[in-house]
Amino acid sequence: MEAPDEAGSARTATAGRRWEQASSWIRPYREVVLAAILVLVFGNFWLRLDTFVSGRRGQALLDPDFWPGLLVAIATVLSLMYLLLAIADVVRVRRGASADETDDGERASPSLSDPAARDVPTLDRRLRTLAAFALLGLYVYLMPTTGFVPVTLLFTVAFLLLLGERRWWFLIVLPLGVVATVILVFTRLLVVPLPRGVDFFLEFSTYLY
Amino acid sequence: MDIVGGFLSVLQPGHLLLMITGVFIGLVFGTIPGLSGVTAVALLVPFSYALGAEASIIMMIGVYVAATCAGSLAAVLFNMPGDVMGAATARDGYPLTQLGQADRAIALAIMSSAIGGIIGAALLVGVAPQFLRIALQFGPPEYFAMAMLGMACVASLGTGSLVKALIAAVFGLMLATVGLDPVSGALRFTFDIQQLQGGIDFIPAIIGFFAVSEILMGIYKGTAAGTYTKEDIRKVRRFPMPSLADLKATRLTLFRSSIIGNFVGMLPGAGATIAAFLGYGTTRQLSRDTSKFGHGDVRGVAGPESANNSAAAGSMVPLLTLGIPGGATTAILLGVLILNGLRPGPLLFRDSPEVTSSVFASMPVASLLVFVIGLLTVRMLLRLLTIPFKVFSTVILVFAVVGTFAIYNRPVDLWIMLFCGVIGFFAKRFDFPIAAIVLGLVLGSIAETGLVNGIGVSRGDWGVFFSRPFTLGTFAAAAVLLLAPLIWSAVGRLRGGETEKTRTSA
Numbered sequence: 001m002e003a004p005d006e007a008g009s010a011r012t013a014t015a016g017r018r019w020e021q022a023s024s025w026i027r028p029y030r031e032v033v034l035a036a037i038l039v040l041v042f043g044n045f046w047l048r049l050d051t052f053v054s055g056r057r058g059q060a061l062l063d064p065d066f067w068p069g070l071l072v073a074i075a076t077v078l079s080l081m082y083l084l085l086a087i088a089d090v091v092r093v094r095r096g097a098s099a100d101e102t103d104d105g106e107r108a109s110p111s112l113s114d115p116a117a118r119d120v121p122t123l124d125r126r127l128r129t130l131a132a133f134a135l136l137g138l139y140v141y142l143m144p145t146t147g148f149v150p151v152t153l154l155f156t157v158a159f160l161l162l163l164g165e166r167r168w169w170f171l172i173v174l175p176l177g178v179v180a181t182v183i184l185v186f187t188r189l190l191v192v193p194l195p196r197g198v199d200f201f202l203e204f205s206t207y208l209y
Numbered sequence: 210m211d212i213v214g215g216f217l218s219v220l221q222p223g224h225l226l227l228m229i230t231g232v233f234i235g236l237v238f239g240t241i242p243g244l245s246g247v248t249a250v251a252l253l254v255p256f257s258y259a260l261g262a263e264a265s266i267i268m269m270i271g272v273y274v275a276a277t278c279a280g281s282l283a284a285v286l287f288n289m290p291g292d293v294m295g296a297a298t299a300r301d302g303y304p305l306t307q308l309g310q311a312d313r314a315i316a317l318a319i320m321s322s323a324i325g326g327i328i329g330a331a332l333l334v335g336v337a338p339q340f341l342r343i344a345l346q347f348g349p350p351e352y353f354a355m356a357m358l359g360m361a362c363v364a365s366l367g368t369g370s371l372v373k374a375l376i377a378a379v380f381g382l383m384l385a386t387v388g389l390d391p392v393s394g395a396l397r398f399t400f401d402i403q404q405l406q407g408g409i410d411f412i413p414a415i416i417g418f419f420a421v422s423e424i425l426m427g428i429y430k431g432t433a434a435g436t437y438t439k440e441d442i443r444k445v446r447r448f449p450m451p452s453l454a455d456l457k458a459t460r461l462t463l464f465r466s467s468i469i470g471n472f473v474g475m476l477p478g479a480g481a482t483i484a485a486f487l488g489y490g491t492t493r494q495l496s497r498d499t500s501k502f503g504h505g506d507v508r509g510v511a512g513p514e515s516a517n518n519s520a521a522a523g524s525m526v527p528l529l530t531l532g533i534p535g536g537a538t539t540a541i542l543l544g545v546l547i548l549n550g551l552r553p554g555p556l557l558f559r560d561s562p563e564v565t566s567s568v569f570a571s572m573p574v575a576s577l578l579v580f581v582i583g584l585l586t587v588r589m590l591l592r593l594l595t596i597p598f599k600v601f602s603t604v605i606l607v608f609a610v611v612g613t614f615a616i617y618n619r620p621v622d623l624w625i626m627l628f629c630g631v632i633g634f635f636a637k638r639f640d641f642p643i644a645a646i647v648l649g650l651v652l653g654s655i656a657e658t659g660l661v662n663g664i665g666v667s668r669g670d671w672g673v674f675f676s677r678p679f680t681l682g683t684f685a686a687a688a689v690l691l692l693a694p695l696i697w698s699a700v701g702r703l704r705g706g707e708t709e710k711t712r713t714s715a
Contacts, residue, residue, distance in 0.1 A: 038376065045398075053396020061669045064395035067657045070385045075379045082372045099702070100327055129429040133631065136421070140623040141611060148611065156603050163428070163599035174600065178607050190259040192615040 015187040028090055035083035131162055147205045148196025150177050183209050210540035211389065212334060216564030219574050224267050227260070228571065230272025232578045233586075239279025240590045241542050241601060242434050245292045247537045248275025248420045249422035252608050254412055254545060255615035262549035263564050267571050273538050274575040277481050278322035278583060279519045281514055283594060285314045286444065287437065291714070294485035294517045300714060301502060301509025308505050317507055318514045319583040321463055322663070324695075325515030326576025328467035329474070329522030334569055335477070337526050343679075344530040344555045349666060350674050353362030353659030355533055356652040361394040361687035363645045365694055366483045372406050377641045384409050392661050404621035410486015411650050412544050413613045414538050417626040420609045422633025424602045429634070435597035442591045449587060459511035470516030474523025477535040478648050481517040481524070482547050488516025522572045529553055529565055533655060536644065540651040548616075 026033070045052060049072065053065040139155040156175035165171060186192045187209040196205040218224060231253075249272045257265035277294070284295030285302030298318055305314035341510050355512035360382070364374040385400045388408025399405040427434070466488035466591055473484040492512030493502050502509050527533045532553035534540040546553050558565050583590075613626045667673035674680055 029510050033640065049623060052400075053395055053397045055390065055397075060393060061664045062661050064390045064393040064397065067660060068383065068397055071379055071383045071386065076381065078372055078376045078379060082376060085370075085372060125429055125431070129425055129634075132425055132428050136606065136627060136630070137612075140620075140627055143610070143614070143623065144620045152607055152611075159603050159606065160599055163602070165599055174603065178604055181579060182607065182611050182689045186255070186611060186615060190256055190615075192258060193618060194611065195614060195620075 028093060031086040032083065032090060035079055035086045038079035039083055042072055042079050046072040046076050072153065112167065128162060132159070133172075136160055143195050145197055145201065147201040148182070148194040149179055149205065149208055150197075150201065152182070211562060211566045211644065214563065215568075215570030216574070217577040218263070218563060218567050219267055221571045222286075224264060224567075225574075226543060227264055227268040228271040228575060229578060229582070231268035232575060232582050233273025235272035235277075236279045236579070236583060236586065236590055237388060237593060239276035239292065240282050241592075241595050241596070242283060242289055242292075243432055243598075244601070244605065245280075245419060245423075246273055247415060247541070248605070248609075249417045249421065249424070250267055250278060250538050250541045251412060252605075252612045254541060254548070255612055257545045257548055258603075262546055262551055262561075265274050265549075266564065267567055269542060269545065269580065271497075271569065271575045273521055273542075274322075275579045276417070277518050278319060278514070278582040279578050279590065280588065281318045281322075281510075282315060282590060285318055285440070285510070286311055286591060292482075294482040294513065296377060297485040297489040297513035297517075298510055300489065301504075304503065304505035305507075305510070310505070311444045312446045312511055313452065313507075314505075315445055315454050315587055316449040316451040316584065317459070317510050319580060319587075320456065321459070321514035322512040322518040322583075323576045323580035324463050325467045325470060325518035326522060326579070327401050327573045328439045328464065328515070329471045330569065330572035330576065331517030332468065332519070333522045333525055333572060334579075336471075336523075337530060337569070340475075340526050340530045341555055341558060347531065347555075347679075348682045349659045349662035350658075350677060351683075352531070352533070353656055353663055353674065354687075355477060355524070355527070355531065356656035356659060357367075358501060358683045358687045358690075359535065359648055359652050360535070360645075360656075361690040362476050362478030363642070363648045365690040366479060367642045367645065369495075369642065371691075371694055373639075373641045374645050376472040377636065377645035378649045381646040381651075382653045384414070384646070384650045385653020386657070391658075401406065404619070407621070409650065410617070410622060410627055411540055411647070412616055413622040413626040414629045414650055415647060416613050417629025418633040418647055420605055421538065421626060421630025422637060422643070424588050425630060425634045426637050427598055427602060429638075434594060434601070435599075437594045439592070439595065442594070445587055445591060446589050448585060450584070455507050455511075459508050462508045462511045463515045464588065465495070466492060466512045466516040469517040470519035471523040473516070474520030475526045476533070477527055477533050477652070479520075480536040480644070482669050484499065484520035484523075485513035485517040489513040510641040518576065525568055525572070529557060529568060530555060532557075534651055535648075537647045537651075540647070543651075580606045625627055 018141070049065055049069050053068060055064050057065070134137075135155060135158055139151060142151045153175050157171050158176055159176065160171055183194070186194055193207045194209060198200050219228065234249050234253070235246055236633070239246055250269050253272065256268070260268065276292075280295035281293035281302060284290035284294075284299035287305055288299050288303040290296045290299055294420060302314045302318060305311065360378045363676045364378045365371060367374050383398075383674055385408075386406060388396055389399075389406045391396075396406060469491055470481075470484035470488055473479045473487055474481065489509060489512045492508050493499055496502070496508060524535045524539050527535055528539045528543060532543065534543045534604040543553055546557075547563070551557060551564060609626065610623060613622050614620070616622065632646070633643050635641075636646065663673055664671070675684070
């Protein structure tokens with residue numbers, strides 16, 4: 001995976017600015033969007049509870065869907081309240097009233113008027129976070145197939161590159177050190193099995209642990 | 210309860226070495242911003258297979274007590290708390306550093322933690338047997354009521370929005386329903402994924418919520434870890450020593466905050482963070498001269514530090530006597546006991562008295578070790594802040610993945626960890642309290658079992674939840690906790706309106 005530079009290249013910086021401009025209109029509505037998603041998700045669970053809970057009803061005093069049903073109902077009502085509060089927040093900000101003057105009571109987003117919260121990470125950071133998610137997903141996905149050692153070496157090198165490490169010796173020493181430590185601690189000291197993978201990888205792992 | 214036997218067990222060379230290791234790990238994880246004692250304890254779970262219940266609990270208590278103290282080191286020196294509870298100590302600790310008294314503040318913080326831990330442990334020995342007597346009379350409705358009180362605590366005592374906290378808590382309770390229903394055998398929220406039938410285990414989830422999401426957040430927002438230089442750290446002497454004068458000036462605060470912290474710790478859902486803020490708040494409110502608070506008052510350091518360590522001891526009470534964990538760390542300790550075939554609750558005292566007495570004895574010993582090791586290694590611990598984020602985040606992620614896999618050897622746990630990491634990231638991004646989600650997940654099955662069995666025992670009579678004095682009192686406390694913030698803000702608004710009126714009329 002191509003990793004952006006520590007400081008972020010000029011190209012991503014420009015792209016970042018463009019992204020900021022394009023996405024700035026949605027920022028005040030972010031909480032509203034999230035609240036709406038929560039209402040939809042919880043509401044869907046509530047209305048279609050039968051499809052999510054299998055099993056017979058009427059066998060016991062409380063059906064197996066009683067407690068989950070109660071929870072999703074409460075969650076739906078709470079997310080509706082959250083949606084209303086978020087909309088109220090947007091309206092308040094739109095009217096130009098400074099949040100400090102209006103109230104200090106219950107609001108959906110206490111940070112809406114907080115300058116620190118407006119300090120949005122650049123596109124570079126967002127891409128890195130997304131790439132970190134993806135790398136971690138790939139790591140977990142490949143682990144059962146390749147076993148612990150190959151995928152961990154790849155993951156650590158890729159993750160360090162992603163976070164801006166460029167010293168070649170460091171990219172060799174740290175991954176090898178981590179892998180060696182884990183093998184020693186888990187298989188020798190604790191006698192806890194590590195994933196071995198399949199086929200070729202399985203055979204390879206038997207040489208190491 | 211055989212306390213002497215507990216001390217003899219903890220002081221065995223092997224156990225003592227494990228505890229020293231635990232204290233050291235806890236100090237390291239507590240100091241580095243973004244890592245916490247919970248993460249350390251969770252990553253140590255696979256070790257319990259090799260160590261057994263008693264030894265691993267001794268080690269984990271060392272981690273827990275040390276991390277609770279170490280969160281304040283970076284808070285005092287750089288106003289950059291290693292964890293949330295450090296923020297309470299930073300209010301007066303950082304001003305002391307600005308006055309050039311970093312040594313004094315750090316030494317006092319470590320000493321207060323140790324004293325809080327010891328007072329908390331003494332209270333634990335006194336209170337737990339009384340609690341046990343009540344616990345033996347507990348039926349399903351009481352367990353349900355306690356779980357609800359925990360949810361009310363975690364939702365209302367947090368700092369952000371109450372609605373968000375409640376959504377987080379209910380979401381956590383929903384996560385706990387995933388899988389095969391133990392009562393009816395029905396499949397719930399498994400989405401036709403066979404591996405989900407076993408449910409969502411809370412240890413992989415906790416690793417996801419605390420370790421993975423924290424590191425992803427560090428990438429997203431940037432972190433102060435690794436940005437400090439050796440010169441910054443030289444502000445503290447190699448071996449700072451607490452002064453007798455400070456001890457004398459804060460003795461009342463230490464005692465009072467320890468007692469408050471201990472009782473807060475016993476409440477499920479409250480925990481050390483809330484104890485730290487309450488410890489600070491009460492110290493400030495009950496002091497005659499409050500002019501120096503916020504500008505470097507030693508009592509503002511001693512208050513929160515003694516309260517949070519005492520709360521750590523207090524949190525052992527519901528865990529051991531009822532099997533109800535009050536937070537993420539105690540939930541992991543519960544998990545370790547279960548992994549080793551023990552069942553926390555009133556019967557643990559009868560069936561495995563050696564484990565309970567070791568827990569009681571571990572608390573004061575760990576506090577003393579934190580005092581000694583903490584003061585001796587302050588400079589080294591602070592030097593951890595110069596380690597670049599990329600190094601420790603890589604190492605922690607690998608250990609998170611391996612540690613999660615090693616607990617049950619199930620690949621599905623890795624996906625659960627990742628899922629919880631993603632949810633935790635967005636929860637942090639939008640200010641939903643992760644502690645509420647985790648407590649919901651942990652208390653979910655206790656709550657549901659209490660509800661279903663309670664209704665079963667009473668043959669469908671819902672009155673059983675409201676006719677017993679204990680459940681009634683607990684529900685009332687939960688209701689007060691939930692409604693109090695709303696009433697406070699309404700009263701505040703009314704008063705604000707009145708003063709405005711008088712101002713305009715004048």
